Amino acid sequence: DCAIQDQELIDAKPPSQATGPDADGRYILPIGAYTLDGDGALWYARTRHSSSDFDRGRRQQQLLRAIWRAARANGQITKLPELWSQLTQVVQTDLTFEDMVGLLPYALNIDPDRIEHFVFNRLYHTKPWTPPDGSNVQLPVPDTVQQLMEDFYTPPSESQVAVAGLKIEVRNGTPNADWDRVAADRLGWSGYNAVAAGNADNTQYTDTILIDHTGQTKGSKIQDVVKILNIKPENIRVEPDANRTADYEVILGSNYNSCTYQVLQPDETGG
Known part of the structure; x- marks a missing residue:
């Protein structure tokens, strides 16, 4: 939903659908709907040249949602028992196999429209601050962060x-x-x-x-x-x-x- 621009990243090449590179070695992924391979998805999740860490968090949620939808559509979710050993080689989690099996019914049956997404917005949920050592720090805005947390924990309204x-x-x-x-x-x-x-x-x-x-x-x-x-x-x-x-x-x-x-x-x- 937003065009993304950046150079090739360490261990992450731009998607094949991106244009470029330009004279500065930057690629552009135009607005559109794409099927990305592993490198392209990693580049999309990590890039921040034209955005920020805040937007990077939003795009990572996009990818997680897309992976879930694809896995449900092609039946991969039901193969969790045989894929678990492969998954834990590349994903570090404190969830046990039994925990994941218990979540399977939700992954298979939940309506995508009932999934809500919450992210921090810079200058609304946080404000920039520079301490004496010159670090780039974001401080939470108490009122807006509290409202975000209340929205997260409150059941859907009418x-x-x-x-x-x-x-x-x-x-x-x-x-x-x-x-x-x-x-x-x-x-x-x-x-x-x-x-x-x-x-x-x-x-x-x-x-x-x-x-x-x-x-x-x-x-x-x-x-x-x-x-x-x-x-x-x-x-x-x-x-x-x-x-x-x-x-x-x-x-x-x-x-x-x-x-x-x-x-x-x-x-x-x-x-």
């Missing part, structure tokens, strides 16, 4: 349940491959039941459009979707449909910006 109950179809109105998958995953990250529905009726949309088929005003989540996907208010359409297959329909335009995190735009000048 509002969160309502979010998961909405169905959103995302269509790609641009020539950019897989943007519907990118946007649907971004909505899923925020707890929405979003489906990548393929291409729109054409691929020449400039503005991203949100069509509300519910016609509801009370308790509407439309403004949350607008914020997540950076949709302009004038591009919201209300078209109630009693026979709808989705509550909201999103048609992505070329001005869609999926990167709402603290990530710098890649420098494509090579300077």
Whole structure:
């Protein structure tokens, strides 16, 4: 959901889908949906040239989620007993085999839309501080960190349940491959039941459009979707449909910006 730029890292080569290198040896992985090999996934998880340690934590959660979804889809999760010895050669954990077996039913049956993600945001959950020795230190902001912890330990609210109950179809109105998958995953990250529905009726949309088929005003989540996907208010359409297959329909335009995190735009000048 954010383009990433960095050089080749120690023990981690850029994904084959990345462009480059430029004159400074930097590669760019454009916005898109990718299947990464081990080297590419490690590079994606570790890079921070155009972002930060905070965003690196978010991307690592993305990879863990992707690994879980792939393992569940191809049946690898059910092979845990025979894979356990291989797993413990590359992963250090204090979980026992019995612990992992006990978690298998959750891994197999939990709805992805019910998984929540929590990360620190720099300058909101922390503030920079430089001690006398010149170290780069981040201090927690008590109020916002406390709220994050309360959100983590509190069961889903009625509002969160309502979010998961909405169905959103995302269509790609641009020539950019897989943007519907990118946007649907971004909505899923925020707890929405979003489906990548393929291409729109054409691929020449400039503005991203949100069509509300519910016609509801009370308790509407439309403004949350607008914020997540950076949709302009004038591009919201209300078209109630009693026979709808989705509550909201999103048609992505070329001005869609999926990167709402603290990530710098890649420098494509090579300077």
